[in-house]
Amino acid sequence: MHNGKARAFTNIALIKYWGKKDQQLILPMNNSLSLTLDAFYTETSVSFSKDYTKDTFYLDGQLQDEKATQKVRHFLDLARNQAGIFKYATVCSQNFVPTAAGLASSASGLAALAGACNNALKLDLSPKELSRLARKGSGSACRSIYGGFVEWEKGNSDQTSFAVPIASNHWEDELAMIFILINDKTKEVPSRNGMQRTVDTSSYYDSWVKSADLDIKKAKDAITKNDFHALGKVTESNCLKMHATTLAASPPFTYWSPGSLKAMNKVQAMRQAGQNCYFTMDAGPNVKVLCRKKEVEDIYHELQKDFPAEQLVIAYAGKGIESLEM
Numbered sequence: 502m503h504n505g506k507a508r509a510f511t512n513i514a515l516i517k518y519w520g521k522k523d524q525q526l527i528l529p530m531n532n533s534l535s536l537t538l539d540a541f542y543t544e545t546s547v548s549f550s551k552d553y554t555k556d557t558f559y560l561d562g563q564l565q566d567e568k569a570t571q572k573v574r575h576f577l578d579l580a581r582n583q584a585g586i587f588k589y590a591t592v593c594s595q596n597f598v599p600t601a602a603g604l605a606s607s608a609s610g611l612a613a614l615a616g617a618c619n620n621a622l623k624l625d626l627s628p629k630e631l632s633r634l635a636r637k638g639s640g641s642a643c644r645s646i647y648g649g650f651v652e653w654e655k656g657n658s659d660q661t662s663f664a665v666p667i668a669s670n671h672w673e674d675e676l677a678m679i680f681i682l683i684n685d686k687t688k689e690v691p692s693r694n695g696m697q698r699t700v701d702t703s704s705y706y707d708s709w710v711k712s713a714d715l716d717i718k719k720a721k722d723a724i725t726k727n728d729f730h731a732l733g734k735v736t737e738s739n740c741l742k743m744h745a746t747t748l749a750a751s752p753p754f755t756y757w758s759p760g761s762l763k764a765m766n767k768v769q770a771m772r773q774a775g776q777n778c779y780f781t782m783d784a785g786p787n788v789k790v791l792c793r794k795k796e797v798e799d800i801y802h803e804l805q806k807d808f809p810a811e812q813l814v815i816a817y818a819g820k821g822i823e824s825l826e827m
């Protein structure tokens with residue numbers, strides 16, 4: 502029996518990963534840049550044993566069906582190949598999110614699984630190699646290996662595509678992110694499907710890739726200068742451009758719901774009224790508000806005029822992956 506356990510925190514992209522150059526290896530079209538947070542994380546344990554007759558996956562104590570186990574099984578195959586073993590495994594993941602609002606991102610889940618397999622199979626991977634392995638489970642997971650600001654270098658092969666921490670002199674500790682949980686969306690297009698449809702059909706896609714490469718430079722420059730407004734501006738602009746690509750896909754789709762628009766308009770109105778806040782969104786209706794830690798209370802209270810407290814979650818910069826005792 503090989504056992505291992507790890508904890509990994511979710512990360513929110515400020516410059517988005519949105520489209521693969523290689524679907525099998527999960528190589529992205531452009532670099533992305535994220536902030537690892539402290540409020541949401543996944544703890545995953547894995548046991549490989551010759552006595553198991555198939556891979557099983559429990560999420561928050563619930564046995565998952567075939568479909569929900571797909572990404573996990575694919576990842577276990579990668580780990581088994583890397584270790585040269587052929588034993589089935591039992592995976593138990595626990596998502597720690599302040600609310601069950603479907604916030605559990607695949608990023609923290611697959612990163613924690615990568616860490617657990619690294620420990621269980623004694624792969625002894627460096628952070629860079631662990632990031633590469635996590636990437637093949639889910640692209641954004643490769644960024645959760647590190648805390649703080651992280652850049653996923655797109656590279657051009659399995660060997661050259663991995664995340665690296667961005668030197669920031671701990672400026673991330675002065676920032677905060679308030680999640681506005683919007684649950685009025687019916688079935689969403691999963692990020693994997695959404696980005697593939699966009700790559701394949703969106704007439705805006707090529708200009709997205711070009712502008713994302715420029716945005717990465719702007720974001721890294723803002724981090725170097727600790728320039729909050731420059732970081733906020735490029736974050737909000739990059740998010741809007743990413744979501745614009747989905748409207749030009751065929752068939753078109755959007756992750757925005759009425760609640761999302763209400764939240765985005767609120768943040769822009771707050772900024773016009775002099776509050777320092779910017780938003781970003783991912784493959785879902787939730788809106789994330791980037792602000793400074795010293796102003797988070799004021800911004801939280803202003804948001805409370807339009808959104809109930811149970812829909813608001815404050816997060817701060819988080820740490821990289823941690824190994825845990827079984």
Ligand SMILES: O=C(O)C[C@@](O)(CF)CCOP(=O)(O)OP(=O)(O)O
Nearest residue numbers: 514517518639640641692693783784
């Ligand atoms: O996180 C970001 O950069 C932006 C997104 O969250 C969406 F807005 C993409 C996440 O994609 P992911 O779930 O990693 O896809 P996979 O590689 O197909 O598993």
